[in-house]
Amino acid sequence: MNLTVLLYFGGFSLILTGFYGVLTGKNLIRVILALGIMEAGVNLLLVTTGFKPKAIPPIIVKSFKTLSLPNFADPLPQALVLTSIVIGFGITALSLALIVKYNEENGTIKMDEVENSEEVVE
Amino acid sequence: MNQVILLIAIPLLVAFSMPLTGKLFPRVSKVIALLTLLFEAIWAGFILFNTKGAVSVVIGGWLPPFGINLVVDHLSGVVAFVVSIVVLFSIFFQLSSGLSKKPNFYMLSLLLVASLMGIIFTGDLFNLFVFFEIAGISAYSLIASGKNSNSSNGALGYLIPASVASVFYLVGIALIYSTLGTLNIAQIASSFSSVKPILATFIAFSLLTLVLLEFEIVPFNSWVPRAYQGAPSSISAIFSSGLALASGYVMLRLGVIVFNGGQGGFIRTGSFELGHALFGIGVITVIAGEIAALAQKDVKKMLAFSSVGQMGMVLVAFSIGTHSSIYGGIFALISHSFAKLLLFLTAGLIIMKTGKSKYTQWTGIARCSPLFGVLMLIGSLGVIGIPLFSGFWGKFAIIGSTVVLGKIGFIATTLILAASVVEGFYFFRLVHTMFETGEEKVPKVKANFAFWLISSLLVAVIVALGLRPGIIDGRLKKIPGELIGNAESGYVQAVNKQLKGSKK
Amino acid sequence: MNKVAALGVIVILGIFIQMALHDSNPGKGAFPEKSSSLVADSYLTKSVSQKAPAEISPGDTKLENGAANVVTSVVVDYRGFDTLGEVTILFAVAAGIGLFLKKRPHFKPRQPGTILKTLVPLAVFFIFITGSYVFLHGHLTPGGGFPGGAMMAAGVVLLALSIRKSMRSVFFKILESLAGISFVAIGLIGLYTKGSFLQNFLGAGALGNLYSAWLVMILYFIIGIKVAAELSSVIADFDQMEEGGKQ
Numbered sequence: 001m002n003l004t005v006l007l008y009f010g011g012f013s014l015i016l017t018g019f020y021g022v023l024t025g026k027n028l029i030r031v032i033l034a035l036g037i038m039e040a041g042v043n044l045l046l047v048t049t050g051f052k053p054k055a056i057p058p059i060i061v062k063s064f065k066t067l068s069l070p071n072f073a074d075p076l077p078q079a080l081v082l083t084s085i086v087i088g089f090g091i092t093a094l095s096l097a098l099i100v101k102y103n104e105e106n107g108t109i110k111m112d113e114v115e116n117s118e119e120v121v122e
Numbered sequence: 123m124n125q126v127i128l129l130i131a132i133p134l135l136v137a138f139s140m141p142l143t144g145k146l147f148p149r150v151s152k153v154i155a156l157l158t159l160l161f162e163a164i165w166a167g168f169i170l171f172n173t174k175g176a177v178s179v180v181i182g183g184w185l186p187p188f189g190i191n192l193v194v195d196h197l198s199g200v201v202a203f204v205v206s207i208v209v210l211f212s213i214f215f216q217l218s219s220g221l222s223k224k225p226n227f228y229m230l231s232l233l234l235v236a237s238l239m240g241i242i243f244t245g246d247l248f249n250l251f252v253f254f255e256i257a258g259i260s261a262y263s264l265i266a267s268g269k270n271s272n273s274s275n276g277a278l279g280y281l282i283p284a285s286v287a288s289v290f291y292l293v294g295i296a297l298i299y300s301t302l303g304t305l306n307i308a309q310i311a312s313s314f315s316s317v318k319p320i321l322a323t324f325i326a327f328s329l330l331t332l333v334l335l336e337f338e339i340v341p342f343n344s345w346v347p348r349a350y351q352g353a354p355s356s357i358s359a360i361f362s363s364g365l366a367l368a369s370g371y372v373m374l375r376l377g378v379i380v381f382n383g384g385q386g387g388f389i390r391t392g393s394f395e396l397g398h399a400l401f402g403i404g405v406i407t408v409i410a411g412e413i414a415a416l417a418q419k420d421v422k423k424m425l426a427f428s429s430v431g432q433m434g435m436v437l438v439a440f441s442i443g444t445h446s447s448i449y450g451g452i453f454a455l456i457s458h459s460f461a462k463l464l465l466f467l468t469a470g471l472i473i474m475k476t477g478k479s480k481y482t483q484w485t486g487i488a489r490c491s492p493l494f495g496v497l498m499l500i501g502s503l504g505v506i507g508i509p510l511f512s513g514f515w516g517k518f519a520i521i522g523s524t525v526v527l528g529k530i531g532f533i534a535t536t537l538i539l540a541a542s543v544v545e546g547f548y549f550f551r552l553v554h555t556m557f558e559t560g561e562e563k564v565p566k567v568k569a570n571f572a573f574w575l576i577s578s579l580l581v582a583v584i585v586a587l588g589l590r591p592g593i594i595d596g597r598l599k600k601i602p603g604e605l606i607g608n609a610e611s612g613y614v615q616a617v618n619k620q621l622k623g624s625k626k
Numbered sequence: 627m628n629k630v631a632a633l634g635v636i637v638i639l640g641i642f643i644q645m646a647l648h649d650s651n652p653g654k655g656a657f658p659e660k661s662s663s664l665v666a667d668s669y670l671t672k673s674v675s676q677k678a679p680a681e682i683s684p685g686d687t688k689l690e691n692g693a694a695n696v697v698t699s700v701v702v703d704y705r706g707f708d709t710l711g712e713v714t715i716l717f718a719v720a721a722g723i724g725l726f727l728k729k730r731p732h733f734k735p736r737q738p739g740t741i742l743k744t745l746v747p748l749a750v751f752f753i754f755i756t757g758s759y760v761f762l763h764g765h766l767t768p769g770g771g772f773p774g775g776a777m778m779a780a781g782v783v784l785l786a787l788s789i790r791k792s793m794r795s796v797f798f799k800i801l802e803s804l805a806g807i808s809f810v811a812i813g814l815i816g817l818y819t820k821g822s823f824l825q826n827f828l829g830a831g832a833l834g835n836l837y838s839a840w841l842v843m844i845l846y847f848i849i850g851i852k853v854a855a856e857l858s859s860v861i862a863d864f865d866q867m868e869e870g871g872k873q
Contacts, residue, residue, distance in 0.1 A: 004657055012643055015289060016636050022286055023632035028278065035285050042292045049300040052661060058670060058696035059767070060833060063683025066671040072696070074666040077299065079700040079708075080248055084292060086712050086772060087255050090719040091285050093860055094259060097723045098266055098281065101274040104728065111278075127823040131810055134714060138806025141799040181707045182816070183825035188665050188674040190707045226725035233718050240711070252711035259715055263722025274726075297646075301654045303662035318653035324646035 007048040014041025028099050028109045032092060039088040046081045050074030123177045126169050126194050126243060129202065133158055133236040137229045144225040152217055155228035159213055162206040162235055170199035170597070176604055176616035178245060178308075186617055187306035192243040195613060197452070197601045200594070201371045202242045204456050208363040208463055209235045211576045212356040215467050218572030219474065221354060227267055234260040234360065238368045245617060247298065247305045247329075250372065251291055254332060257365065258284050265353040276352025280345040287332040287342065294328035297321065308617035311380045323394040326381050333376065336369035338433045340407040347414075350426035351479075355470020358422055362429045362466060363459035370433065370455050374440050374448065378605045379613055382443065385606065389443055400441035401530070407434025408537055412544040419480045421469050424548065425462065428505060431541055432458045438534055439520045445602040447523035452598055454507075454516025457587055461504030461513060464580040467573070468497045475567045481552045486560030488553075491567045495556045497577050502549035504584040506542055512587035517542065669696055669704060684834035692830035692839035693765035701770065702842045702849075706824045710809060712772075713849060716856040717806060723863045724795070738788050746788035753781035761850030765839045771846040775853025782858040795862035798855040805852035812845065 014037055021034025055073040064070050103109050136158045143151040176195035178186065185191075213231050233256060240253035258281070266277040299305060301321065302313050314322065335342035350358045381396055382389040388397030411431030418424040432454065439451030472487060472494060473479050488495025500511070507513035517538065524534040586593060604612040647656045654662070671678040672689045679686070684694065693699040701709055760767075761774030816825035831838030 002657070008647065008656070012640070015293065016640055018289075019286065019639070020632055020636050022282065023635065024629050031282060035282065035289075038286065038289045042289045042296070045293060045296045049296050050661075050663075050666075057768070060682060060684065060694045060696065063681055065681050066673070066678040067680070069667060069670060072666075072670050074661055074663050075669050075696040075700050076305075076663065076665055077296075078697045079705060080295070080299075082697075082701055082772060083248070083252060083708050083712050087252070087715055090255075090259060090715045091281070094262060094719050094722055095278065095281055095285075097727055097864070098262065098274050098278050101266060101726055101728070102278060105271045105274050124817065124821065127813075127817060131813060131817075131823060134710070135807060135810040135814075138717065138803055138810060141803040142807075145796065145800065179822070181823045182703060182705075183820060183822045184674050184704050188668055189704050224725055226721045229721050230718060230725065233714060233721075236714075237711075249705075249708055249711070252708050252715070256711055256714050256718060259718045259722060263718065263725050266722070266726035277726075297656055299663070300656055301658065301662060303664040303666075309664070316654050318649035318651045318655050320649040320651065321646045321653075321656055324642060 003053065004048060004051055007044065007051060011041045011045035011048060014038070014044065017041075026110050028095075028102065028111060031111070032095050032099070035095075036088070036092060039084070039091075043081050043084055043088070046077050046084060048077075050077030123169075123172070123179055123194055125165075126179055126192055127181065129162060129165055129169070129206075129239040129243070130236050132161060132165075133232040133239075137232040137236070140225055140229045140232075148225070151225050152228050155225075155232055156210075156214060156217055158232060159206070159210040159235060162239070163203070163210045166199070166203040166206040166239075169194060170196075170203045173199045173597075176612040178617045178620050180620070185620055186245060187304045187309050187621075190249050191245040191306070191617065191620070193245040193308075193613060193616065194243065195601075195604050195616070196597050197371065197374070197604065198242050200452070200456070200597055200601070201367060202239055204459055205238050205242065205364045205368055206235065208367070208459055209238070209360055211463060211580070212359045212364075212467070214572055215359075215470070215576055216354065216356040218570055219471070221269075221474070224267075227264070230260040230263050231360075234264070234364075238364055241368045242371060245307050247307055247310065248295055250307075251288065251295065251332075254291075254336070255288060257336075257368075258288070261349075261357075261361070261365065264357045265349050268352045268354050268357075270352060272348065273352040276345075276349040279348040283342065283345055284332070284335060287335045290328040291332040294325045297325050297328070306617065307375070307380060308614045309621075311383060311614050312618070314380055315383050319394060322381075323396065326396055329376060330373070333369050333372050334403075334437075336365055337373055337437070338366055338407075338430045339403055339437055340410050340430075340434070343407075343430055346426050346430055347418075347423045351420060351422050355422070355466055355473065358426070359463050359466035359470070362426070363463045366429060366433055367455050367459050370436055370440070370451075373437070374451070374605070375613075377440060378443055378448070384614060389441060397441045397443060401438055401534070404434045404437035404441060405534060405537055407431070407437065408541050410434075412541045416544055416548050419482055421473070421479060421481050421484070421552070422466070424481070424552070425465055425469065428545060428548075429458070429462060431545065432505065435517075435520065435538055435541065438538070439523065442523055442527065443606070444523050445606065446519050448602040448605060449598055450516050450519025450521075450523060452516075452601060453519060453591070454513065456594075457504060457512035457516050457584070460580055460583050460587070461501050461511075464497060464577060464584065465501035465505070467576065467580075468494060468501065471569055471573060472567055476565060481555055484552075484556050485558050486556075487567060488556035489559060490565075492557075494567055494569075495553060497581070498556060499553045500581050500584060502553060504588070506545045506549060510585070510588045512584045512591075514588055515591045669700055672699075674704065682833070684832075686833045687830065689830050689833060691826070691842070692833050692835075693842045694834045694838075695765055695767060695770075697768075698765050698770055698842055698846070699839070702764075702845045703826065703839075706813075706845065709845075709849065710813070710824070713806065713809065713852050713856075716853060717802065720799075720802070720856045720859045720863070723860055727863060742788045746784055750781040750785055753777055753784070757781065757854070758850070761846050762843070763836070764846040764850075765842040766834065766836065771849030772853055774846075774850040776857060778850070778854035779857030779861070782854070783861055786861065795859045798859035798862060802852055802855035802859060805848045805855065809845065809848050809852070812841070812848075 018038030415427035757777035764770030
């Protein structure tokens with residue numbers, strides 16, 4: 001099996017696993033963890049798009065001819081994945097803070113209980 | 123046109139400086155934030171006034187597709203102008219009502235407006251994602267700043283689906299980069315038809331999930347009622363009139379330019395009729411939104427579901443993709459923005475002063491303070507699309523484009539008309555309740571000068587657009603022509619011209 | 627959501643993905659034989675706005691971008707606007723948490739032991755040196771402002787845990803603010819001297835030198851400071867919330 005295909009498979013498996021967790025999770029912390037798994041999967045996927053077998057890192061340490069370019073890895077996906085990781089971090093930090101507030105307001109970190117109680121109030 | 127970057131850079135600069143100014147001059151910093159928003163509106167107006175056609179502006183001096191570019195054309199100019207006005211009015215209302223004293227609130231609203239401008243102008247698919255995330259993060263925090271006990275519930279209920287959708291958006295980006303090797307929207311647009319059809323469909327769906335989620339379309343809109351109810355009213359107004367407008371704009375851009383390659387007619391990717399799918403989703407959204415609004419007692423939730431219904435109608439118009447339907451869709455979006463802004467701000471003020479959020483408790487409010495009843499009435503008429511008010515012309519153009527479509531056109535026309543009747547019913551129910559004589563005594567609602575200024579301006583806009591749509595028609599009528607071209611749309615041409623210039 | 631329904635959604639999505647990736651119709655697929663990137667080679671040969679030189683070697687001075695680390699040149703220079711968005715996201719997170727988290731009653735942690743108290747300053751010293759090294763050499767080696775800033779913030783956390791005094795977020799907020807202002811200001815200087823936002827107005831320097839690729843270096847320095855300050859201020863906000871009552 002081609003290594004690229006394997007990496008794609010890994011990325012999509014992580015995304016789908018995380019998605020299952022988000023869909024079924026009731027505990028908010030677990031949902032955020034599942035989101036983290038999805039983000040890890042998509043980061044793997046992004047970085048795979050720049051994958052070449054036996055490539056060297058795109059850092060210029062010795063001279064090379066531009067016409068016969070050495071087998072550098074594609075730098076753009078690595079730049080994108082950096083952005084995506086930082087965004088993922090931001091989302092996780094913010095959602096944990098939101099969960100703290102949620103817990104203060106509702107006294108629980110489970111999702112469904114609150115929706116039910118809300119209906120009773122109305 | 124280089125100066126369009128200031129629309130993004132200046133609010134960022136002011137937001138970054140607010141922790142500093144907030145410490146040194148705590149009172150002035152909020153005023154500075156408001157002045158920045160005023161600058162945004164003026165500058166966006168200036169940009170729009172000077173727009174002659176699609177122009178691409180580079181950032182960092184690197185030509186697309188290597189660097190990131192901004193694209194200014196009539197569509198982005200109009201949308202940016204309306205969004206900047208919406209945010210200015212909402213935040214002015216918030217500041218004058220003295221609700222939020224924290225400087226962070228104004229800081230985040232500046233970030234929100236900067237990111238909305240970025241969403242509107244950027245010509246790069248990944249940059250669009252970054253701006254969607256900034257908009258999202260500021261939005262979650264602003265919702266959570268609401269005083270009622272549902273605010274964190276609303277924020278999380280928005281954060282989780284939006285984050286899942288943005289993961290799928292990134293999947294779309296990864297697949298586009300591995301197949302087409304570029305992230306520039308114009309370049310993708312000219313080569314998207316060479317992608318294998320099923321893959322193209324998957325990419326289209328993964329990109330559109332995020333856009334449709336922000337556009338409040340079924341089945342991605344579960345966040346809407348909770349978030350609108352939890353957020354402060356001015357923020358709900360920004361969601362309904364600003365964020366939804368901007369994402370509708372992105373929907374139009376991606377749908378017509380990228381997936382359809384700038385051709386007119388139903389959007390299709392390869393062999394898949396994406397346009398028909400979007401048409402169906404839109405119709406379902408109209409039905410679901412209006413029925414849910416009818417069943418709601420909470421005024422803010424009712425307004426939220428009414429937005430959902432309107433967005434469904436706009437999606438139907440966009441998916442048809444003819445000149446008149448695109449024109450109608452944009453007109454409807456803009457008119458909805460102004461009318462909903464008026465409704466949300468008025469309702470927000472009433473809820474704030476009386477502490478009653480359900481319309482059944484609003485009995486007799488308009489007896490004591492009739493002007494509020496009149497404002498709600500005018501806003502409602504603007505949304506419903508009664509002749510002489512702004513919503514009419516958008517609906518008129520959309521219906522004009524659906525009736526010629528044959529059988530499905532007949533269904534769509536009937537639904538839009540039925541939806542208007544339903545809308546009319548629940549809005550008049552609301553206004554009627556306000557004018558009824560109640561048993562309880564209701565306190566007189568008073569508003570300050572700022573509110574009267576904002577609301578009278580909005581009423582003037584709604585009535586003026588209804589009486590003489592010609593004032594903005596000149597620019598709006600050019601939009602479909604710029605989007606739909608014979609070989610390439612004007613948008614793609616502008617960027618490609620720049621690309622060719624670079625190869626010399 | 628029901629587990630069975632969720633599983634159904636996952637399976638349908640998985641089949642759709644499988645069909646999309648192994649689409650047998652004619653056209654461009656997800657696994658091209660050769661990298662389909664239209665931009666990568668231009669980044670590598672530094673030939674975005676000028677013709678590629680025949681040979682690129684360390685010490686070259688006439689390049690359009692002087693960063694030896696090509697990934698960094700993409701992150702900070704070619705796509706610097708994304709990076710401005712990135713630091714804005716961290717800023718928004720810090721501001722947001724400060725906005726909605728209420729100060730809470732005190733939660734008393736256990737006092738740290740002597741070993742921790744003595745050794746932590748030493749460890750933090752090295753962490754700070756490594757962190758600043760990483761972001762100062764971002765244009766030469768892997769790393770840069772984000773990892774470097776995160777390291778510095780980790781040092782701050784360690785300090786906060788060992789000293790166990792309420793951290794003042796004001797200091798970090800001001801640092802963050804200054805860094806943010808200078809980022810946008812550098813962008814605006816580029817706009818008014820060279821014609822486009824965030825354009826390099828400082829020259830490229832010699833490839834591979836520490837003092838090269840001025841814009842990349844300066845921006846990464848700013849980003850490093852900003853990230854460190856932002857992360858520390860997020861932690862300080864959580865921390866202050868625990869201390870409570872004082873403000």
